[in-house]
Amino acid sequence: MELGQRDPVTGRNTTGHEWNGIEELDTPVPRVVLFFLFATTLFSIIYWVLMPAWPLGWSYTKGLLGFDDRAVVAKAVSDATAERAVWTDRVASSDFATIQADPELMRAVTQTGRTLFEDNCAVCHGVDAKGGPGYPNLAAKAWLWGGSPEVIAETIKVGINSGDPDSRVSQMMAFGRDGVLDRKQISDVVAYVRSLSGATPAAGDADRLKAGQEVFAANCVACHGDDGKGKTDMGAPNLTDKNWIYGGDTQSVFNTVYAGRQGHMPHWGDRLTPVDIKVLALYVNSLGGEAP
Structure with a gap:
């Protein structure tokens, strides 16, 4: 087949290639594809010039705008810390009763306490704090060591049967296994x-x-x-x-x-800040209804 032969059906020229009687049309690339190729190429060149883009081994091209994602994130974290400090400083300097008497402060405490609880406590006690086999129901206010915010904060800090030197220690004897009772x-x-x-x-x-x-x-x-x-x-x-x-x-x-039984709760004093422990204690204390 000669190059340039016109296809009788479409009216387009063919390329001169033929497979099993099927002729290949010499169809041009659609203009919309060429447009987007040009647009994306132009965008890439502009981005390379304006923004950090190319690694240089020891550094990278900074771009004319000098944009820095790390600086943006650092500023966002700094701003969030400053915003949080408005009420966390009050929590740190106030006693539990004063905090509980302040509805506005307790709203911030409850919101943050819920996040702390879900991140650190929900794996054992559940998102709803109702526990499960081997894990106390914190919403029932059936406290093992006492349910005041001060006592809860101490329990969170030192744990129960944990590795903390001041850990709370509790164990129930194995009355049958050890032959105390038949x-x-x-x-x-x-x-x-x-x-x-x-x-x-x-x-x-x-x-x-x-x-x-x-x-x-x-x-x-x-x-x-x-x-x-x-x-x-x-x-x-x-x-x-x-x-x-x-x-x-x-x-x-x-x-x-x-x-017998010997439960275990890790100590959180090494992982959570004193303010976080205080906030978490207030949140746990607020769960459920009135203490029985």
């Missing part, structure tokens, strides 16, 4: 403990509950108190409410008494 005694005290939180005893369990109460009085009151309401100075939970850390069904309570 299985009948454990079953009896489990029935009694569950009855403290309102669990309905089975018919004919009066003798069992009485025996469980005797086991409780001999082995459990030192930590949980005569009334079973716990002791915050020891981190011993209140057994009379319905807030169970490891589950309140018969088997879960049996496992707790038999094998």
Whole structure:
């Protein structure tokens, strides 16, 4: 086929190439494509001249505008820090009661506290702070060590059974595994403990509950108190409410008494600033309803 032969269907010239009877048209590049190629090339040249663009090995071309992303980010961080300092300085210099009495300041504390909680605490306690098996429900205000902002801040700072030298320390004995109680005694005290939180005893369990109460009085009151309401100075939970850390069904309570428990909370004093801990303590204290 000769170059320049006109295609009878389209009226366009062909290139002279043919495959299996199919002739290739000599179609020009669309003008819109040429336009965008030209526009993007022009934009690139202008950008290279005005903005930082080309690495030079030891540095880079600065551009006529002298734009610096790092300086922009640094300024944004500096401005945000200055804006945050307006209220964080007040938090740092005020006691908890004063902060709680200031609605405007508490709004800033709550907003920032929620972010701190989601970034650092939600992995264990959940975004809603309601915990799960092995992790306390912070919204229920069933505090192990006390629920005032001051006490919560100390717990956050030093942790529980953590590596901090001032860590809060708490452990429940393994009464069954260590041979302190036999299985009948454990079953009896489990029935009694569950009855403290309102669990309905089975018919004919009066003798069992009485025996469980005797086991409780001999082995459990030192930590949980005569009334079973716990002791915050020891981190011993209140057994009379319905807030169970490891589950309140018969088997879960049996496992707790038999094998013991030792929870763990990391200390945050090395990771969070004193102001962050203060803000987080106020936020956690504000969760849920009134303390029971």
